[in-house]
Amino acid sequence: MSSLYDVIPPAPPKGVPTRRTTMNVNGTSQTMEVEPRLLLADALRQALGLTGTHKGCDTSNCGACTVLFDGRPAKSCTMLAVQADGHNVETVEGLANASELHPIQEGFKQEHGLQCGYCTPGMMMTAKALLERNPNPTEDEVRWALSGNLCRCTGYQNIVKSVLWAANKMREQDQEA
Amino acid sequence: MYPSRFDYDAPSTLEEAIAILDQGGGEAKVMAGGQSLIPMLRLRFASPERVVDINGIPDLEYHRIDPDGTLRIGALCRHEDLELSTIIGDTFPTLAGAAHLVSDPIIRTRGTFVGSLCHADPQGDWSATMIALGGKIIVQGPNGRREIEAKDFVLGPFVSALAFNEIAVEAIVPPAKGKALGGYLKLERRVGDFATASVAVALDMDGDTVTRAGCAMAGVGGRTIDANEAISVLQGKTLSSENIDSAAAAVAAASDPRTDHRGSADYKRHIVETFVKRVLVSVAKSEKKEAVA
Numbered sequence: 001m002s003s004l005y006d007v008i009p010p011a012p013p014k015g016v017p018t019r020r021t022t023m024n025v026n027g028t029s030q031t032m033e034v035e036p037r038l039l040l041a042d043a044l045r046q047a048l049g050l051t052g053t054h055k056g057c058d059t060s061n062c063g064a065c066t067v068l069f070d071g072r073p074a075k076s077c078t079m080l081a082v083q084a085d086g087h088n089v090e091t092v093e094g095l096a097n098a099s100e101l102h103p104i105q106e107g108f109k110q111e112h113g114l115q116c117g118y119c120t121p122g123m124m125m126t127a128k129a130l131l132e133r134n135p136n137p138t139e140d141e142v143r144w145a146l147s148g149n150l151c152r153c154t155g156y157q158n159i160v161k162s163v164l165w166a167a168n169k170m171r172e173q174d175q176e177a
Numbered sequence: 178m179y180p181s182r183f184d185y186d187a188p189s190t191l192e193e194a195i196a197i198l199d200q201g202g203g204e205a206k207v208m209a210g211g212q213s214l215i216p217m218l219r220l221r222f223a224s225p226e227r228v229v230d231i232n233g234i235p236d237l238e239y240h241r242i243d244p245d246g247t248l249r250i251g252a253l254c255r256h257e258d259l260e261l262s263t264i265i266g267d268t269f270p271t272l273a274g275a276a277h278l279v280s281d282p283i284i285r286t287r288g289t290f291v292g293s294l295c296h297a298d299p300q301g302d303w304s305a306t307m308i309a310l311g312g313k314i315i316v317q318g319p320n321g322r323r324e325i326e327a328k329d330f331v332l333g334p335f336v337s338a339l340a341f342n343e344i345a346v347e348a349i350v351p352p353a354k355g356k357a358l359g360g361y362l363k364l365e366r367r368v369g370d371f372a373t374a375s376v377a378v379a380l381d382m383d384g385d386t387v388t389r390a391g392c393a394m395a396g397v398g399g400r401t402i403d404a405n406e407a408i409s410v411l412q413g414k415t416l417s418s419e420n421i422d423s424a425a426a427a428v429a430a431a432s433d434p435r436t437d438h439r440g441s442a443d444y445k446r447h448i449v450e451t452f453v454k455r456v457l458v459s460v461a462k463s464e465k466k467e468a469v470a
Contacts, residue, residue, distance in 0.1 A: 148281030
């Protein structure tokens with residue numbers, strides 16, 4: 001269900017005050033003129049076309065819109081775009097490079113970590129923050145870290161397996177390096 | 178839903194932020210973590226003319242323990258900072274017990290301790306711990322700073338004692354008289370849900386005698402419930418099973434739950450009694466273990 005108030009255009013009508021906001025998104029500096037009330041999720045999706053960040057519940061509950069804000073997971077529907085001025089934002093689009101998937105994406109593929117896929121970007125970004133801080137998490141630690149991300153397919157079993165797969169792969173890569 | 182239009186400021190000093198609030202005449206709102214404020218804006222429960230984002234003000238992220246044992250928590254200390262803290266675990270078990278139960282892990286990276294106190298949600302975890310611990314809040318306005326006791330800070334649902342031109346800059350927890358013990362127990366239907374019922378218990382112990390007992394509850398009344406008087410039956414006593422039972426019964430009697438979709442009033446009262454017992458029994462057990470060792 002959507003209403004008139006669910007989305008506002010990234011470029012506001014004439015006469016509405018805006019703020020120049022410059023954020024680093026996936027390594028690229030992006031400058032935009034935004035209304036203070038524009039949510040970070042909509043700035044990413046509409047102004048920058050990065051639609052990998054999904055809006056699930058739009059009420060701060062589900063975690064589908066999770067991005068990394070200065071390296072820590074944050075719900076981008078619960079932040080203002082203007083707050084990202086001068087900060088780093090990483091979205092799911094920043095995971096893979098031109099030639100290969102990120103080990104977390106590879107893990108979701110190998111362990112069938114997605115069903116409908118809607119929660120997947122948020123799950124992966126939260127997992128990335130976890131594995132950067134704790135490269136060798138237990139199953140419990142993975143479940144705990146992901147407890148703010150909801151999967152309506154209830155596919156948690158395989159999501160947890162996927163993250164553990166990725167952790168293993170990333171440790172192997174670290175040893176090789 | 179989208180928030181109503183508002184102006185936005187990101188001042189770099191407290192003085193500047195307070196001046197903006199003062200000029201705003203009650204129509205400006207401080208934002209720290211924003212994890213309660215942004216949902217409130219989106220539901221249009223709040224529609225301030227101006228949002229004053231204090232995240233750019235330096236040196237407010239700290240939490241530290243002074244040489245005399247006083248804990249100080251700055252206005253931008255996030256829930257996660259306390260969850261990962263290496264200094265509060267032993268000295269402030271009531272806070273450590275709540276830190277990993279506040280909302281969900283993603284919200285905890287942004288939301289702040291002091292912001293949660295200011296939000297004054299009847300189901301807020303931190304207000305309960307602060308009242309149980311006898312904490313204070315330092316607020317700064319155009320005429321300088323003042324201290325407000327945590328128990329006087331929450332006036333009602335979503336109403337705090339902050340004046341429109343004041344910012345809560347620091348929360349203070351006094352050092353324990355003796356050994357600090359206690360805990361925080363919360364029943365939630367799922368991670369991130371508000372408390373069906375929760376209980377903060379803070380004890381200062383001298384040997385096996387309670388020198389100070391503090392307690393507060395969330396989710397079982399129209400505001401955070403101060404149960405310090407109820408649990409004061411333990412003052413000067415040991416944690417015998419009779420004393421534990423009477424304290425738990427007194428706290429449960431001080432709760433004021435309503436029947437709703439999270440459970441019946443009787444059920445919530447029962448949870449309160451059980452939780453108080455559980456914390457006290459675990460404290461009594463840990464004391465015994467230490468005595469044997």
